[in-house]
Every structure is written in structure tokens, then in C-alpha cells.
Amino acid sequence: MSSTHEIERHPLRPFLPTNAELLMLGSFPPPKERWCMEFFYPNPQNDMWRIMGHIFFGDKTHFEVPSTKAGKKVFNREEIISFCEEKGIAIFDTAQAVMRLQGNAADEHLEIVEPTDIAALLQQIPLCHDICCTGGKAAQTLAETLHCVLPKVGDSIETSFAGRTIRFWRMPSSSRAYPLSLDKKAAAYRRMFETIGLL
Numbered sequence: 001m002s003s004t005h006e007i008e009r010h011p012l013r014p015f016l017p018t019n020a021e022l023l024m025l026g027s028f029p030p031p032k033e034r035w036c037m038e039f040f041y042p043n044p045q046n047d048m049w050r051i052m053g054h055i056f057f058g059d060k061t062h063f064e065v066p067s068t069k070a071g072k073k074v075f076n077r078e079e080i081i082s083f084c085e086e087k088g089i090a091i092f093d094t095a096q097a098v099m100r101l102q103g104n105a106a107d108e109h110l111e112i113v114e115p116t117d118i119a120a121l122l123q124q125i126p127l128c129h130d131i132c133c134t135g136g137k138a139a140q141t142l143a144e145t146l147h148c149v150l151p152k153v154g155d156s157i158e159t160s161f162a163g164r165t166i167r168f169w170r171m172p173s174s175s176r177a178y179p180l181s182l183d184k185k186a187a188a189y190r191r192m193f194e195t196i197g198l199l
Contacts, residue, residue: 007113009097012040015081020090020125022196025116027107027137028095036067036074039081040091041174047182048134048174049075052083054186055193087198090125092116094133094141107137107173118145119162130156130196131166135173142168154188156195167196 011029026040034043041048053062063083067074084091095112102109122128133139143150148159151170158167169192172178172185193199 005099005101007097007099010093010095010116012038012092014090014092014121014124015040015084016090016092016121016124017085017088018125018127019085019088020128021088021130022193022198023090023092023121023125023128023131024134025091025118025131025138025142026093026134027141028093028098028110028112031100036072037077037080039075039077040093042075044073044075045176046174047176047185049080050182051174051186051189052080054182055190055199056083056087060182060186088127089198090121090128092121094118094138094145107135110137112137112141115141115145118142122162122164129164129166130169130192132169132171132192134171135175135178139170154191156192 030043036042036044049063050060054060063075063080064073065076094116096116097114099111099113100109101111133142139150146159146161146168148157151157151168153170153172156167156169158165171192172180172188
């Protein structure tokens with residue numbers, strides 16, 4: 001079996017602040033060589049933290065800091081963690097283990113070997129009643145876990161899972177490969193945060 005088809009386990013622990021009201025789920029982190037920090041959405045080419053900066057601070061560069069490498073932009077891990085703790089945002093992914101069929105993080109090239117135990121995550125965040133998926137594969141995987149229909153992009157549905165009512169949001173992917181402007185992605189996320197009451 002080639003190296004690109006080896007089973008890869010999730011490199012990060014779930015980020016689960018006890019006050020979390022929202023659980024954000026992606027599919028799986030990119031290969032380590034694309035990381036600029038040890039946290040979720042670590043690829044500088046992924047716009048998640050720019051979307052958050054745009055929504056909450058009116059500045060898409062709010063969480064960026066220059067690195068020591070020729071002005072390359074990286075994300076401020078400590079500030080991001082503090083922000084998520086303050087707002088009550090938990091983060092993990094829908095897969096605990098995957099095979100990368102093409103050696104990258106593209107959803108269509110990820111084969112999920114072990115889905116995440118979502119019920120176990122929810123046990124640790126008792127205030128959480130909203131789950132947001134930040135990409136197509138994550139949303140499809142969660143719909144299978146929750147045994148519910150897949151919401152349209154930008155919309156939500158309500159379902160029962162693990163002894164509580166869950167509102168399942170399907171958000172546009174923060175990957176630049178997803179063909180939507182940052183402003184339009186931010187507008188969809190803003191609507192979700194306003195509905196939940198975190199904005």
C-alpha cells in the first residue's frame with residue numbers, strides 16, 4: 001500500500017470549551033506541511049479565520065500575524081483559542097481516521113475510515129444545541145450520523161440526537177476551492193451566529 005493510502009489518525013484533540021453552544025465540524029485537517037499553527041483550520045489558504053475576523057471584528061486580517069518568513073501570513077493561535085473560548089465555540093472534525101487517496105485535503109480525495117463519535121463530543125459540551133458543518137463531506141458524514149436529511153448550503157434543520165434537540169447547519173466551505181466570495185461566505189456564517197445568539 002502506498003504512503004498516500006496509509007490510515008491517518010486525527011492529529012488534534014477536540015476543542016471543547018465547557019460553555020460551548022456551537023460545535024463546528026470540518027472533515028479532516030490538511031497534511032502537516034500546510035499548517036501554520038497547531039489548531040483547526042491551520043492552512044493559511046483556508047479562509048475560516050478571515051471569515052471570523054470579518055464577522056466579529058470587521059477585519060478579515062484580525063487573526064493574522066506576519067511570520068518570520070518573508071512576510072508570510074500566519075494565524076495567531078492564542079488569540080483564536082481565546083476568541084473561541086469567549087464565544088463558546090467548540091471545534092473538531094467528522095473523521096477520526098482517514099486515507100488520503102491523493103495526498104491532499106480535498107474532500108473528494110478523503111476516504112473516512114473511522115467517523116467521529118459525535119455523541120461523545122456532545123456529552124462534554126452540555127450547552128450545545130447547534131452543530132455547524134464547514135464543508136460538503138463533513139455535512140454528508142454528519143447527516144449519516146444523525147440519520148437526517150442534508151440541509152441546503154446556508155440553511156439548517158432540527159433533529160433529535162443523543163437525547164437533545166440539535167440544529168444542524170450546513171455552511172459554505174471556507175476552502176478557497178469553494179466557488180463563493182469571502183464576503184458571501186461571511187454573510188452565511190453571520191446569519192448562523194445571529195440566529196444562535198453568539199453575535
